[in-house]
């Protein structure tokens with residue numbers, strides 16, 4: 393009886409038309425999250441556990457990792473999760489990494505600027521990058537820890553000193569600025585709603601706004617003149633959207649009233665950017681995202697703009713494209729502040 397059921401089942405299965413799968417599966421990637429037990433680290437680690445491109449997820453923090461690992465490891469995806477706690481285990485956490493994401497450090501409290509975090513976070517990023525240079529010098533590095541305008545230059549100096557610097561592999565994560573600009577633009581113009589009434593819940597995905605410059609206050613410069621789909625906005629509306637994008641982080645810090653800064657939206661943004669990096673590593677063509685990278689599109693050594701991602705990280709830093717007079721003014725205004733944040737990071741890395 394049982395045999396005939398099995399026979400029938402196998403016959404009916406063999407009569408089902410087979411779907412064709414590509415014979416070349418993308419390689420499994422090892423992703424490391426440094427600061428994995430934090431406000432950003434936890435949801436970001438969960439999102440990386442859900443990413444089919446990740447086969448191995450290594451979660452590191454100075455405290456609290458075992459609980460996060462036990463929790464996330466029960467999520468039913470193929471990604472293997474391993475946790476490490478304490479500096480003595482940092483090397484093991486990093487070995488063999490394809491991509492390292494750094495959300496380690498302290499977040500802002502109301503009244504603080506990102507630069508106020510410098511004294512603590514600069515040292516944390518420096519220490520973690522020293523270990524990256526030693527244990528996984530070829531990994532792509534996504535720096536989330538603030539102030540990004542200074543922590544990315546710090547990372548570059550650490551890698552230069554160690555002789556491992558490859559400018560194509562170092563990224564400051566500015567994706568949250570793009571996510572905010574897209575959301576505020578779509579909310580104001582309703583351009584994202586067309587698809588919803590047409591039946592697609594993903595219509596916001598078609599909305600895009602490049603954000604250039606850096607990742608703090610006026611150094612965040614959304615280019616609404618290049619936003620797609622196009623919408624007619626007045627000058628006042630563009631000024632208001634620009635300001636809201638620049639102050640988006642502060643909006644969250646104030647609403648959380650001392651309990652931290654953006655964590656959930658940052659995890660979402662960090663996961664989008666990490667996924668783009670992995671797609672690039674896997675050879676997917678035309679993966680373009682904004683990021684704060686080594687750049688020569690302005691006089692500054694680091695600048696956020698659109699970059700094309702590839703098998704070695706940054707394949708091409710794309711130019712700014714046509715900008716409006718208002719954006720030109722914003723660009724001129726941000727240069728001195730961004731310059732001094734970059735110099736502060738370089739100085740710190742070489743003095744301490």
Ligand SMILES: NC(=O)c1ccc[n+]([C@@H]2O[C@H](COP(=O)([O-])OP(=O)(O)OC[C@H]3O[C@@H](n4cnc5c(N)ncnc54)[C@H](O)[C@@H]3O)[C@@H](O)[C@H]2O)c1
Nearest residue numbers: 427429430431432453454495496497498499536537538568
């Ligand atoms: N790039 C962005 O757009 C963006 C957005 C929001 C927040 N941030 C920044 O991200 C960072 C983290 O924010 P959060 O809200 O997750 O903070 P959090 O305090 O909740 O978490 C930080 C985690 O880092 C860990 N940590 C501290 N020192 C460490 C070290 N040496 N090695 C490993 N882990 C270490 C802590 O134990 C903690 O678990 C902050 O610097 C914040 O300003 C960046």
